[in-house]
Amino acid sequence: MLSPYTTTITNEALRRGITVSVIDPSVPIFELCHGSSTIRCYRSLSDRVGAVTFHLTQNKFLAGCFLRERGFPVPPQELYANFKQACDFLEQHSPIVVKPCMQWGARGVATNISTQHDLKTALKNARRFEPDILLEKMVTGDDYRLVFINYCFVSALQRRPACVIGNGSSTVRKLIAAQNLRSTAIDPVHRIPLDRETGRFLHTIGFSFDSIPDAGQTVIVRQTANYHTGGSVHDITEQVSADLIDLGKRIVKAAGLPVAGIDCMRSADGLQTHVIELAPDLAISPRGGQRIAEHFIDYLFPETAGMHTKPAV
Ligand SMILES: Nc1ncnc2c1ncn2[C@@H]1O[C@H](COP(=O)(O)OP(=O)(O)O)[C@@H](O)[C@H]1O
Ligand SMILES: [Mg+2]
Numbered sequence: 001m002l003s004p005y006t007t008t009i010t011n012e013a014l015r016r017g018i019t020v021s022v023i024d025p026s027v028p029i030f031e032l033c034h035g036s037s038t039i040r041c042y043r044s045l046s047d048r049v050g051a052v053t054f055h056l057t058q059n060k061f062l063a064g065c066f067l068r069e070r071g072f073p074v075p076p077q078e079l080y081a082n083f084k085q086a087c088d089f090l091e092q093h094s095p096i097v098v099k100p101c102m103q104w105g106a107r108g109v110a111t112n113i114s115t116q117h118d119l120k121t122a123l124k125n126a127r128r129f130e131p132d133i134l135l136e137k138m139v140t141g142d143d144y145r146l147v148f149i150n151y152c153f154v155s156a157l158q159r160r161p162a163c164v165i166g167n168g169s170s171t172v173r174k175l176i177a178a179q180n181l182r183s184t185a186i187d188p189v190h191r192i193p194l195d196r197e198t199g200r201f202l203h204t205i206g207f208s209f210d211s212i213p214d215a216g217q218t219v220i221v222r223q224t225a226n227y228h229t230g231g232s233v234h235d236i237t238e239q240v241s242a243d244l245i246d247l248g249k250r251i252v253k254a255a256g257l258p259v260a261g262i263d264c265m266r267s268a269d270g271l272q273t274h275v276i277e278l279a280p281d282l283a284i285s286p287r288g289g290q291r292i293a294e295h296f297i298d299y300l301f302p303e304t305a306g307m308h309t310k311p312a313v
Helices: 003-013 051-058 058-068 081-092 118-125 172-186 196-204 242-255 286-300
Strands: 019-022 030-032 036-043 075-077 096-100 109-115 133-137 142-149 150-159 162-165 219-220 231-235 260-266 275-281
Touching: 003 030, 003 286, 019 142, 030 133, 030 275, 051 058, 051 219, 051 242, 051 275, 058 075, 058 133, 058 242, 058 275, 075 219, 081 096, 081 133, 096 118, 096 242, 109 196, 109 275, 118 133, 118 196, 142 242, 142 286, 172 219, 196 219, 242 260
Parallel strands: none
Antiparallel strands: 019 030, 030 036, 075 133, 096 109, 096 133, 142 150, 142 260, 150 231, 162 219, 260 275
16 A cells, blocks of 8 residues: 555645545555545546446457557457467567566566567466466557546656666676666666566577676667666657647547556657557556646546645655
């Protein structure tokens, strides 16, 4: 309950005189009460989102089917059925991404899969998280998250994959460890995993944990751009293109999802965009999350909009 994904919201509510009741301190469920209105939340999920809509959107396979049928751009995908089918998909779409259907923070996601050997490893790893696995064509471009609240665009983040910069003498492993030491001092979840997937991805680009990058050389070490795998987050709300916002608006309306994080990949020339995730839970955290939390509480309790004061410094 004391995770930043709840406290960023509950602190904003308390600032406005909204009562917060916790059901059980070990789970992030809480009730917000103001006047005669009570709304139950689970992090940034709330009873304002229908249970069926939640189920549909948080499952990456179902969300993909839903969006594709309505003409939105999603990469080719298939639900994993057996190894032969997965190999056929790989042959048709290589390189591919393998991911569990309902996780978050890049848990169990393997990118840049182009061999049957890597496919087998990726499937085994993804299955540690859940039985339903998605095979997806890997699309190129920059990684964006668009945030919508009450169907309105609130912010856009660009996410860049974790990388290290060589000094001519340290190994990749040492550079990652040093970077993790710096980033986890600020936020413990912001860490590049020193695990098999990072090792495998390094191998696909001709590196290993023991390689020594040249001084000044930048090496991407984990391709998933998530903050939870050491990626960096850049607020581009003021620069994001109007057509991307428009795409997001049409998606949240079609899905009936008032609060959403839409993850998409867009080519540098802006000509190709693919939606890869429709997240019903925003995982609002303090870094840039305060403004989002304000919009969220404005949405749930419009009568309190403008009542908040800045947090004490
Ligand atoms: N089809 C894809 N093509 C390219 N990169 C992808 C693809 N799917 C996922 N990724 C990368 O992996 C990250 C995590 O995938 P995502 O589907 O958003 O799952 P999660 O819920 O774990 O964030 C993305 O932000 C992106 O960097
Ligand atoms: Mg995502």
